[in-house]
Amino acid sequence: xxxxxxxxxxxxxxxxxxxxxxxxxxxxxxxxxxxxxxxxxxxxxxxxxxxxxxxxxxxxxxxxxxxxxxxxxxxxxxxxxxxxxxxxxxxxxxxxxxxxxxxxxxxxxxxxxxx
Amino acid sequence: xxxxxxxxxxxxxxxxxxxxxxxxxxxxxxxxxxxxxxxxxxxxxxxxxxxxxxxxxxxxxxxxxxxxxxxxxxxxxxxxxxxxxxxxxxxxxxxxxxxxxxxxxxxxxxxxxxxx
Numbered sequence: 001x002x003x004x005x006x007x008x009x010x011x012x013x014x015x016x017x018x019x020x021x022x023x024x025x026x027x028x029x030x031x032x033x034x035x036x037x038x039x040x041x042x043x044x045x046x047x048x049x050x051x052x053x054x055x056x057x058x059x060x061x062x063x064x065x066x067x068x069x070x071x072x073x074x075x076x077x078x079x080x081x082x083x084x085x086x087x088x089x090x091x092x093x094x095x096x097x098x099x100x101x102x103x104x105x106x107x108x109x110x111x112x113x114x115x
Numbered sequence: 116x117x118x119x120x121x122x123x124x125x126x127x128x129x130x131x132x133x134x135x136x137x138x139x140x141x142x143x144x145x146x147x148x149x150x151x152x153x154x155x156x157x158x159x160x161x162x163x164x165x166x167x168x169x170x171x172x173x174x175x176x177x178x179x180x181x182x183x184x185x186x187x188x189x190x191x192x193x194x195x196x197x198x199x200x201x202x203x204x205x206x207x208x209x210x211x212x213x214x215x216x217x218x219x220x221x222x223x224x225x226x227x228x229x230x231x
Contacts, residue, residue, distance in 0.1 A: 004157075035219055043204060045158075045222035091157055095218065100170040101146065101210070103220055105157035 002026065004092050006106035013082045014114050020067070021077040021109045023092030029053075033095040034075040036066065039108070040088040048090075051075060082113045117141065121207050121223035129231050133195035136226045139188070140209030146170075148220065149182055149192050150206040158206055164190065165212070197230045204228070 005024045013019035025034065036048045051059045051066045059066040067076040079086055092106045120139040128134050140147050146165050150158035161180065163170040167187040175182065179198070184190040194201055204227045208220040 033218060037222075043225050043227070045206065045208075045220075047219045047221070050219060093220075100163065100165070101218070102160065102163065102171060103148070103208075105150075105159075107157045 002106075003104035004094055004106035006092055006109050008109045009107075010110045010112070012112050012114055013079075013086075015084060016081055018078060018080045019082055019111065021079070021090050021092075021111065023075045023077065023106060025073050025075060025092070025094045027073075027094065027096060029096055029098050031097055033097075034066070034068070035093040035095065035103075036064070036075075036077045037091045037093060037105075038086075038088045039091060045091070049077070079111075084113050084115060087111060087113045119207055119209055119221050119223035121205075121226050123226055124224060125227050125229075127229045127231065128197055130199055131196040133193065134197055134228060135194075136192045136205050136207075136228075138190045138192070138207030138223060140190075140207070141211075141221055143211065144209035144221070145187070145212035146210040147184060147190050148208045148210070149190070150208065152204045152206055152225070154203070161192070161205075194228075197228075199230050202228055202230045 032053045034051045038046045049061045049064045051068045063080045065078045089108045091108045094104050122137050148163050149161040152158045161175045162172040162182045164184045167184050182192045204225040206225045207223045
């Protein structure tokens with residue numbers, strides 16, 4: 001079974017609008033971490049936001065927020081007030097401490113911001 | 116703080132040739148990962164080191180890929196002989212040991228390999 005599932009290969013959003021990128025995960029561990037990374041066309045992987053499995057509040061970092069629904073095993077990324085520079089690939093990832101801190105990545109969502 | 120350094124950034128080789136990639140992690144990061152990212156896909160773990168020991172190499176094609184981290188600092192990933200399907204970006208990442216804040220991975224810029 002896939003550890004991380006991203007079902008949206010591509011998304012479009014109008015500049016200044018909000019967009020939600022979906023991510024579901026699969027683990028039997030109680031302790032884990034969820035991450036979102038941005039990969040622009042230049043190729044570097046940029047860390048955006050983190051949510052711990054025991055965190056009760058949804059994580060926020062500037063225009064990024066993580067909508068964490070533990071019972072549904074989903075960790076959707078919300079980008080508010082989209083900017084042209086947000087156009088990139090976005091990857092959801094999970095860290096499992098009990099597998100030696102392996103990180104599992106999804107297949108990514110390509111986001112295009114339209115002016 | 117210096118980031119994860121990788122070299123070369125780009126490499127073009129013929130199939131059956133060999134290639135080596137080098138990675139220097141962030142100072143003090145005990146854990147080092149090599150990922151393979153094929154165009155349009157997510158990163159796939161090849162090997163994970165903690166200090167100079169291997170934590171996981173279950174997805175490393177050991178008949179042609181090898182990796183080492185002899186002194187627990189920098190690391191080399193080698194492919195010999197290369198196949199066409201090895202064309203990908205090879206990403207190196209490092210992480211501090213233990214539960215340090217988010218404990219996120221820090222990535223290098225990647226080494227893009229083209230096999231002709």
